[in-house]
Amino acid sequence: MxxxxxxxxxxxxxxxxxxxxxxxxxxxxxxxxxxxxxxxxxxxxxxxxxxxxxxxxxxxxxxxxxxxxxxxxxxxxxxxxxxxxxxxxxxxxxxxxxxxxxxxxxxxxxxxxxxxxxxxxxxxxxxxxxxxxxxxxxxxxxxxxxxxxxxxxxxxxxxxxxxxxxxxxxxxxxxxxxxxxxxxxxxxxxxxxxxxxxxxxxxxxxxxxxxxxHWASRCDYEGPHRDLVVRSLLTLRALTHSRFGGIVAAPTTSLPEDFGGERNWDYRYCWLRDASLTLEALLASGYVDEARLWRNWLVRAVAGDPEDLQIMYAVDGARRLPERTLEHLPGYAGSVPVRVGNGAVEQRQSDVLGEVMIALDEARRRGLEVLPQAWAMQRVLVDELARHWDAPDNGLWEIRGPRRHFTHSRVMVWAALDRAVRGVEEWGLEGPVDRWRELRDRVREEILAKGYDADRGTFTQHYDTREVDASLLLIPLVGFLPPDDPRVLGTIAAVEQDLMRDGFLLRYRTQSGVDGLAGDEHPFLACSWWLVSAYAVSGQVDKATALMDRLVTLFNDVGLVSEEYDPANGRMVGNFPQAFSHLAFIGAAHALAAATRTGAAKGAPGEPPAQTPANGSVASPGGTTASEGTAASDPVTPEPALRNGDADGADRAPERSGS
Known part of the structure; x- marks a missing residue:
């Protein structure tokens, strides 16, 4: 070997x-x-x-x-x-x-x-x-x-x-x-x-x-697995450049997703998606200063023509990340090619701005101070998204096959518009709110018409398939539909049925050929933690607890975890330590703690499930729902949104902010 x-x-x-x-x-x-x-x-x-x-x-x-x-x-x-x-x-x-x-x-x-x-x-x-x-x-x-x-x-x-x-x-x-x-x-x-x-x-x-x-002492999370939550927060901090503000997805490159195969990628860069989700995990746990550092990095990194928005950047915000192979290295476990740089930088991923808008909306709710140029940047990016939202993309998983109309990407387009509307309606910021609101509702109608399989009762990976994808678990977590909506519950059941392998969740079935790559991969740990969050917010706390108890055994002896896990051989797989895995775990812990506090697991009559307003990385008990974006033709009446995520649901006057 x-x-x-x-x-x-x-x-x-x-x-x-x-x-x-x-x-x-x-x-x-x-x-x-x-x-x-x-x-x-x-x-x-x-x-x-x-x-x-x-x-x-x-x-x-x-x-x-x-x-x-x-x-x-x-x-x-x-x-x-x-x-x-x-x-x-x-x-x-x-x-x-x-x-x-x-x-x-x-x-x-x-x-x-x-x-x-x-x-x-x-x-x-x-x-x-x-x-x-x-x-x-x-x-x-x-x-x-x-x-x-x-x-x-x-x-x-x-x-x-x-x-x-x-x-x-x-x-x-x-x-x-x-x-x-x-x-x-x-x-x-x-x-x-x-x-x-x-x-x-x-x-x-x-x-x-x-x-x-001292940094760790600022964590205000109190709930299950607190020690591991704190260690995961410290890991996210360790992956954040303390001067530049960029947050890398992992410190390694080319640790394989398929031992001996070609699924080897360089994760030493700053994905806007991963960084946004990291920010949400930090905010949910009491860290606002980190939001300020990242927001300032973001404004610098994306400065320029909005058409040039990239999905990832170098640690200092540089744009050129050409992918090349290192022929002199035999690779971990003989897995080649060994890559540096990442060709996905050229991809279209329509979900990214939604992640950014959710994170910055949450930062406002947590009291981040005004930065007018940050809101000006968001306005321009939302307007640019509005011009091209209906184009197919490469999706959350950076598919290297043909572009598709991925349902998750469309949901995150909805989320970007939804948070833009909230910026005007809730925070008094300037923007073409009527136009954004109309487009948000139109996007929602399309998703419900084209991204949902009524025969099976589940959302689908993209508009031209009946396959499911673990990213669909995020639908209730970003507020697109209430977590007790029958379409959400049906999707959770379908994802569980199709993608569970040896007790852990795959991203999607590689056998469908959607990603354009050879070989298979192992369960993706963030997806399993998304399932914990989905169980928790939908009132299935017993299942959430059982899955969480199984997942926490995967951390190594010093509290670190990789991208994927090979249950057949009991070993970690992929780049390590992986920010995506750690932040999804933090979100699942918050969601489970919130559900336990509210007693939602018991399904008490008239008591709505606990909700989490972001992609499994924030679990404020109050959460948000789809109330602002519900189409008139939709028969489901969602629960009203709580404005500040307070545990008791009490409203407070929001502070004005331009973050």
Whole structure:
């Protein structure tokens, strides 16, 4: 098996400084790291190849029992290795908040004697470029460092005991006894700048833990699985660039959806959809400042001609993300091609603006202050959508087959118009509300006429099929129909019947050929959590609880989860950790907590189910419904919307905002 095929994805933990992130295995090998930011080329790329493609190993030489945890609410990772002769503790972190790019590692003897293996293999440009490596004095405060330089990049390794050059690598073996400590750090900086000074490891470690734990303390969620919710929120924070404001979908590329197949994609970019849903999860849990950072990033990223709106951008808002393959990498588990960049950037995905409008509407409800240019941007984008809303698109799942009239995309067009109308009607903002309202209702009528299979009693994946799609579970969550509407309940049942595999939910049936790709894929975890949310808001709380209890067992030992799950072999699949999975889990937890509080599961006469106003990532008990967009011909009378999502449903005067 090539490379790290034998290292399961769930065996990795995340290190991060809120500008980039690394994956470190339980055995102590940092097999993935892009510097200086998430979408930079990797300097350690063994995750997608072999150790010769770059890694930093610091772990026991002999067989060991290894347990690990994050310290408090940080991404400071503590791993204890117990061998037949003793035990050591390795502490790994990327210090946050100092504007540097450092990885710090220390090994401390706990008892007995443990033989350690140290291996530092730097390969820039995703494992392709072998640097010039030399040893000498770094900064004036250093006695000795190892430098690796190639083009614009330089890494320096510092430590109490540096490894020696051997066949293109730097390796060392040494023994650690009880009470002994060795510390190491790797620092990236532009090769044309002087070597930066060493950091104060103890103070930076303490500060990193303090800042992260304080951030976590702001979470106001109280409900089931709170510890995992907090860890998922921290993961979303770790995937958010703290200066730019861009939120990446995952820190990795080309971890396969189908082992050995071609479904390998680069997720190190900022999808407007994923970022919007992340924002909703943060807002629902008490984080408004993060909404401000992302909104400002959004205004910069989409600035320009509204016809040029993209579905994704680079971390800093750059637009060019050309997709190419890395022929020199054999891929995780032999899965090729290994891709960097993402060709989906050129796709038409009509749902994206709906996600953005929902997130910004929720931000207004949470008190985000006025930014007139943000509303001006929304007006222009909604008007542009209104001109092309009826064109087929590639859909939520970035279908690489023919464009279709996807029902979910149409529902999100409705949502974009609905939130635009609310901006005028509820928040006093300026806009052509009559035109938006008329088009919103027309879109709704079309969806009910063309996207619904009356014979089977379910909405369909697109207008030309009877297939279902897990994205249809979002219909009640965005307020298109009330969750107790028979058409919603029928859709939930159809999705459950057609897409459940070994207790978890697929996105859609790949056998239909809709996506234009070869091979199959595994259950998509966000979809299973959407089903939890759909169960919860529709009053099926017993089923929601049972599914949630099964899903939370999939998190690894440090609270991380990937994009998909292979239930037959009990392993994680796809890019890792995946923001979409974590944010959908947060939404499901909120929805389940709200349903439990209101007693909706019991189906009390006259008591409406709890609702969640966004795609499973926000679960305000008050929620929203389709009352503003119900067509006159529709026989269903939806529940009235609660304006602010208060648990008791009490109205408050909304604050004016232009977010």
């Amino acid at each position: 090539p490379g790290h095929e034998s290292t399961p994805i769930e065996e990795y933990a995340l290190l991060g400084d809120t500008e980039t992130a690394a994956l470190v295995s339980r055995q102590g090998s940092i097999d993935w790291l892009c510097l200086p930011r998430f979408d930079s080329p990797a300097c350690f790329a063994a995750l997608l190849g072999t150790p010769e493609h770059g890694r930093w190993l610091l772990g026991p030489r002999d067989e060991a029992r290894s347990t690990r945890r994050y310290l408090d609410h940080s991404f400071v990772l503590e791993t204890v290795h117990e061998t037949a002769t003793g035990a050591v503790k390795v502490t790994d972190l990327m210090p946050i908040g100092d504007g540097r790019a450092d990885i710090v590692r220390s090994v401390e003897g706990l008892h007995g004697v443990v033989a350690m293996r140290h291996e530092w293999v730097v390969r820039f440009e995703y494992g392709q470029v072998r640097p010039w490596v030399s040893r000498g004095t770094g900064h004036r405060l250093d006695s000795d460092v190892i430098r690796a330089v190639a083009g614009p990049d330089m890494l320096v390794l510092r430590g109490t005991r540096l490894p020696s050059a051997h066949d293109g690598r730097h390796v060392d073996e040494f023994e650690v006894r009880a009470g002994e400590t060795h510390t190491f750090s790797t620092t990236w900086f532009p090769s044309y700048e002087p070597v930066p000074p060493p950091i104060d490891i103890d103070s930076r470690t303490e500060e990193t833990i303090r800042v992260s734990t």
